[in-house]
Amino acid sequence: METLMAFVIGGLYAAGLYMMMRRSIVKLVLGLVLIGHAANLLIFTAGRLTREGIPVIPSTNEVLVEPYPDPLPQALILTAIVIGFGVQAFAIVLLKRAYQTVKTDDLDAMNTTDT
Amino acid sequence: MNVVVILPLLVPFLTAIFGFLAWGNRQAQRLISVVGSTVLLIASLILLWVVSQQGIQATQAGDWPAPFGITFVADTFSAIMVVMVGVMGLSTVIYSLVTIDVEREAQGFHPLIHMLFVGVCGAFLTGDIFNLYVWYEVMLIASFVLLVMGGERSQLEGGIKYVTLNLLASALFLAAVGLLYGLTGTLNMAHLSEVVPTLVEQQGMVTVVAMLFLFAFGIKGALFPLFFWLPASYHTPPIAVTVIFSALLTKVGVYSLIRVFTLIFTGDAVFVQVVLLVIAGFTMVTGVLGAVAQYEMRRLLSFHIISQIGYLLMGLALFTPLSLAASVFFMAHVILAKSALFLVGGVLNRLAGTYDLKKLGGFYRVSPVLAVLFFIPAMSLAGIPPLSGFWAKFALIRAGLETQQYAIVAASLVVSVLTLFSMTKIWAEAFLKEKEQEDGKLKEGVEPVATLPISERLPLLAPIAVIAMLMIVMGVGAEPFFNLALQASEEMLTRTEYVQAVLGGQV
Amino acid sequence: MTTSQPVSVILATGARYSLPLMLLFSFFILLRGHNLPGGGFIGGLVAAAAFALFVIAYDVNAARSVLGIEPIRLIGIGLLVAIGSGLPGLLLGMPFMTGLWLEPEIPALGKLGTPLLFDVGVYLVVIGIVLTIVFSLAEDS
C-alpha cells in the first residue's frame, strides 16, 4: 500500500509544483495547498500504514495493544494541518489584497520590487 | 528542572500575549514591548552565563523524559544566538518607538515582533526536529504579517514572493522530517545523533534526507541559488522590520544547518563538504555582486546579507574547530554589523527622505556622529582590523588555508574586496559627496541629525551607538568572545556533551 | 439583542436556538478529546461555527454582540490560558508544562488537570481565530 501512496504523493507534488510555476496568483495558492496535502500524506506514509485499529486505548485496557497505527505521525500531521491552514488562510487573503492593489491576477506584473 | 532554558521562550511569549490583550491601547503596548524585550535580554544573558559556567543545559517539557517529550536545550552556540536575539530585540524595539507609525502600532506591531522572537528563540533552543519546524512556522507567520503590514504595493508584491518561497521551504522541511522519522523512528535531535549512525543499510537515504534539509534550511537561510525571496522583499517594510529580519531570520536557517550537519548528518562528509563549499562560494560571490549593482541602500544591504551567509556556510563546510568557531563568531558579528548599517540607513531616510544613494549626500559634513556610526560597522563588515569582522574573516581564511581549500579562500578574499568596494560606495555617495544642484552649487537643506528633537535622536542613535561599540569591543577585545565561540565549536564537534545533556544516562 | 434585520426568520431562529446547543456540544467534544477523538481544536471549530451562523443569519454586528468580546482578545486569552497551564509546574520547580492533575475525578467532567486546561486554551484560540477571520472578511466584502 505504501507503494501506491508513494506514487500518489509524487503526483501531488508534481501537480502542486506545476501549479506554482504558473503566472496566475490563484493557481499559485492552489499549488501550495496541493503541496501541503502531499507533505501530510508523506509523513503519514513514511510512518508506515496500518489498516487495523486506532490509537485510542479501549476502556478495558491501561495501555494500547497491538495492532495499532503509530499515533506520533498522526499528531505531527495534525499540527502540520492546522499550521498549514493558518498559513494558507493568510496567503489567500494576501493574494486577494495583491490582486486588489495590482489589479491583475498575473504574477508577472508583480516584479517591481526586485533588483 | 532548568528554568533558564525555557525563559527566553516564555518571556517574549508572555510579552506578545499581553500585547495582544492590550489591543487598541498603544501606550500600553509600547510599554509592554520595551519591558518585555529588556527582560528577554536579561534572560538571555543569564542563560549564556549559566551555559558558559555549567555547560550545556537542558529541560524536558512536561517532565517527559527525552527522547519522548520535547527537549529544550541550550549549548553555547544556541545561548549566543539567543543573546543576539536579546540584543537585537531591545535595540529594534527602542528604535521602532520613533520610527514605526501609529497605524502599524495600532495593528499590533509590538506583539507581532515579540511573536517573531518566540519563533526565533524556540528554533534556537529546541532539541526536537519537528518542534523546530513548528517554531519556524511561528517565526515565519509573524514575519509574513510584519512584512506586509501597511499593505503598500511593494510590500504585497515582495510579500507574495517571500511567502511562496518560504512555504515551499516549509513543505520541503516537513517532507524531510517525515522521511527522517520514517528512517529512524525518532525526532529528538540528540537521539537522532545516536540512531542515525546505526542505520547501516539506509545510510545513503540519510544523505538524501540531509540534502533535503540543506535545501529546506537553505531557502530560509538565503543560500545560492535559493535566495530570491530576500532581495525581493527585505527592502519593502519599515526599516525596523528589515533590521530584525536581517538580523535574525536568515540566521535561523544557517543555525539550523550548522546544528543538523554537526549533530545528525555527519556521515558522507566528503560529499557534504563539496556541496557546502560550492554553495558557500557561489552564495558569497553572487550576493556581493548583487550588492555592487545596487544604488538603493536597503537593496544593497539586503544583497550583502546573502553574501555574508556564504561566509557562515564556509565555516560549516570546512568543519574544523577553528572554522566552526569562526562561523559562530561571524554570526554574532554580522548580525550586529548588518543591523547597524540598516539602522543608519533608516536615519538617513528619516533626514533626507530617500534611500537612493544618488540622491543622498552631505552627511559627512553635517552629521559627523552619524558618519562615524556608519563607518564603524561598514568597515567591520568589510573585514578591516581591528573590528569584529576582521577576526571572523581571519579565522575563516586561516581555517581554509590549513585545510588546503584554496578556492574558497580565494573567493572569500575577492568578496572581501567587493564588500569594501560597496561599503565605500555608500560612504562616498551618502556621506562624502555633497548634494549638488544643476548649477553646481551646493544644495542647502541637508538636515543634520541634530535638528531632530532629543526624544527622537536618542532612540534613533543609541541602539546604533551601542552596536557600534559592541563591534569595537568584539574586535579589540576579541579574546573572550572568540573563546566562547571556540567553546561552542568544540561542543558541536564532540557532540557527547550535548547528547549527554539531553538524554541523560539512558540510551 | 440586536437591531439588525435578520436575513431570514427561519435562519435567525435556527441560529438563536442552535447557539447554546452547539456551544454545549463543542464543550463536550473538547472534554472527551482526551479519551476519544476530538479535543480543543475540533471543539473550537464547532463553537465558532455557532457564532458564524449569526453572521449569516443576521450580520457581523449581531454576531459580535452575541460573542460579547473582541475575537482578537479571545486569541490572546486562549494563548494565555494555554501558556498559563504550563506555568504551575514551573512554579513548583518542575519543568515547564509538567502535567498536574486534580484528584479525584470529577463526575461529568472527568479528570481535571493542566493538560486539559491547555486544551481549553486551544479551544479559545480556535474560536478567536475563526471568528476573527470570518468577521473581518464579512466586514470587508
Add this chain to the structure above:
Amino acid sequence: MTRTDVPRSGTLPLVNWLSNGGSGWVLGLIPLSLTLWFASMLPPIIAGEVLRVSYSWIPSLDVALAFRVDGLSLVFALLVVGIGTMIVIYAGGYMAGDSQIGRFYLYLFLFMGAMLGLVLADDIMTLFVFWELTSISSYLLIGYKHAYNSSRSAALQALLVTGSGGLALLAGLILVAIAGGSTSISTLIEQGDLVRESALYMPALVLVCIGAFTKSAQFPFQFWLPGAMAAPTPVSAYLHSATMVKAGVFLLARFTPILGETPAWAITLSTFGAITMVLGAYLSVSQVDLKRILAFTTVSSLGTLVMLIGIGGEYAITAMMVFLVVHSLYKGCLFMVAGSIDHETGTRDVTLLGGLRTLMPITFGATVLAALSMSGLPPLLGFVGKELIYEATLDAHELSPILLSAASVVGKVLMIIAAGIVVVVPFTRAQRAKPEAPRVGHEPPLSMWLGPVILGALSLLFGAFPTQLIQPITNSGVAAILNEAVEVEVKLIPSGLTPYFMLSVLTIALGFVGYWFARPTLQRVGNATEGLLEQGPVNSFNAVVNGMQALARWQTRVLQSGYIRNYLRIIVSSVTLLVSYALLTRADFSRVQWLPIGATVLEWVIALAILSGAGLVVTAQKRLNALAGLGLVGYGVTLIFLFFGAPDLVMTQFSIETLSVLLFILVLYRLPVFSSVSSEAERIRDAIVAGAAGLMVTLMVLVTVSGQLERLLTPYFAQNSYPEGRGRNVVNVILVDFRGLDTMGEISVIGVAAIGIVVLLRLRLGGEKNDPETVSTGKEQL
C-alpha cells in the same frame, strides 16, 4: 571645497590662533616627544640590542600584540615620527582656517599611529592589523577634500589597490605562519629555513609580494600613487616620503630573513624594482604639475629600494637603508615646498611658475639642498646613497650587473632632470607674463618653511658626515635585515677612482647634459608615451572595476528577474538535481517494492480519485472546476486517514477542508477567470521540472519505506498515555501533553495568521497607489 567658514567674532584669541596654524605647533609636540623617545633608544640598538615587548591579545587565535625595536624598525620609526613632526607643524600653517581641521589631524595621527605600529610589529597579525589601518587612514586622508569627485575616486582607487593587496598579504602571512609554525616575527626570523623549505613557500612569496608591491606602488600597481596626489599636500608629503608607500619596502626588508635569499625572491624583486625605477623616473620628466613630478620620482625611488632588497647582501641592503633615509629627507622637503608654492601662488603648474627665488628665498634654499641630494651631488647624502647603489648593482653577480647598473644610471639621470625641473623652473626662471600666470608669491609663514629647511639641512649634515651619523644606524638596520652583524662603511669620499665613482660622475654629467639639451625631447617623447605607460594601468584598473560592475548588473538581472515562476523553477530544479544525484548514487534500491500490490480496490479508487483531483486542478479552465478538484484531493486524503486508523485526523482534515473551500469561495469569488498565458513550450518545460521533482519524491518515499522502521518512541506513548497522561486518546495526549510545545506553537501560528488577515484587510497605507520611488529605482537598474 567645503570651507564654510564659521563666524569667529568674539572668540578667544587663543582659539583664533589655534585655528590659524597654531594647532600645528601644539600638536607637533606629540611626534616631537616620540622622536626624542625613539632617539633615546639609538645607543642600545646601535650596540646590537633588540628590544621586544609582547602582550597576549587573542590567544585563542594565536594572535599577540607584540613589538620589536631593532635597527630596521628604529630607522623607520624615527622617519615616521621625525618627518611627522615637520608635517604636523607644516599642516598647521597649510590648513589654517579649514573648518574640518580637527578631522584632518585626527586622521593624520591615526595614520601616524598605524604606521608606527606597522614598523614596530613583532607579530605578523599585529603587523597586518596596522597595515590595514594605514590603508584606511590614508583613504580618509586622500579623500579629505571629500566634496570633489576626483578626490573621492582617487581615494577609492588607492584603497582598492592597497586593500586588495592587503588581502593577498593576509593570505600570504597566514601561509607563512602555517609554514613557519609561528606568528611571531622574531621566531620566524630564526626559523626562516622552515618557511623557505616549505611547499607553501612559493604561494606565500607571491602573495606577500603582491601585498608589498601594491602598497609600495611597484609596477604594475604604480598608478594609484600619482592619483593619490588629490590629497592635501601635507598628506602627500607625509604618505609619499617616509611612510605609507615605504610600508611595502619595510615589509620586504622585514621578511628578508624569512622569505629572502632565494633565487625566486632575488629575481622577482630586482626585476620589478628596476622596471618601476626606470618607468617612474621616465614618466616624471614629462609632467608639469609639481606634485605629479614628485609622485613619479617617488615611484622611481621605491623601485630602487625594492630592487636593492632583491639584490640582497650587505652592500645592497646598506645601500637600501641609506637611500631610504636619503629619499625620505629630500622628498618630504620637496613635497612641502610644492605645497608652499601652491599655497602662496595658487598653482603648481611649472609652465606658469617662475621667479620665486627672490620672493621665497628661504624656501628656495631648502629646495636647492633637497634637489641636490635628489640629484646625488656631493656633499649631500644623496651622493653617498648613489655610490652605494652603484656598488650594489655592479656587484650583483648572481643577477645581471650590467642590466641593473644601466637601469640605475638611466633612473638617476632622469632624476637629475626631474630635480632640475623642480628647482630651476619655478625658482630661477623669470616670471612669465601670461594671462593665467599666478599671483605673486611670497615667503610662507615660519610653520611652513621650518620643516623643509630642517630636512634640507639634514641632507647636508648627514651627507657631510655619513660615517659618523649614518653608518652606525644603517649597520644595525642591515644587521636586523640580514640577521647577522655587519660592518659596511658608509662614506662621502670615494676610495679612489672606483667603477662606482666613475659611474657616478657619468650620471651627473649625463644628467646636466640631459637637462639642458634633451629635456624638450624627453618631454615630447614622454607626452607621447604617457597615454600608454601611465594611462594604461589606470585604464586597466578602470576596466576591471567597470567590468565587475557590468557583471554584477548582468548577474542580478538574470538571477533576480522579478518573476516568481523563474525563482520557483530555479529552486525546484536545483533541489531535484542535487537530491536526485544523492538518491541515485547513494540510496539502496534493492528492497524497494516497485509495484503497488496489496492495495485493496477501495484504496485504489481513493488513490485514483486523489490523483484525478490533482489532474483536475492542473487542467481546469474554470476556477470552480479547480476548486472541485482541490476538494476531491482534500476529501480523498481524509478518506486515506480514515482507512488507516486516524480518526482525529479525519475530523480535523474534514473540518479544515470545509473551511478552506469556504474561504476560497469567499475570497476568490471576484477574481478573474483563469487565462492560459504561458506558451506551450513553457508549460512542457514546467511539467518536466515538476514531474521530475514528483518522481524524486516518490523514489524517496519508496526507499524510505523499504527498510525496517524501529519505533523508538511509539511504545512509550502506548504504555504511558493512560497511566501517566490520563488520557485514552493517545494522539490527543501527544498533542496536549507529550508534545504540548508543538501545539503551543501551532496555536500561535493560527493566532498570528488571524491577526495578519485583519492587518491585511484593515491597514492600507497608500496601498492603492504605486510607490513611485520603488518603481523608478527598480527600473533604473534594469
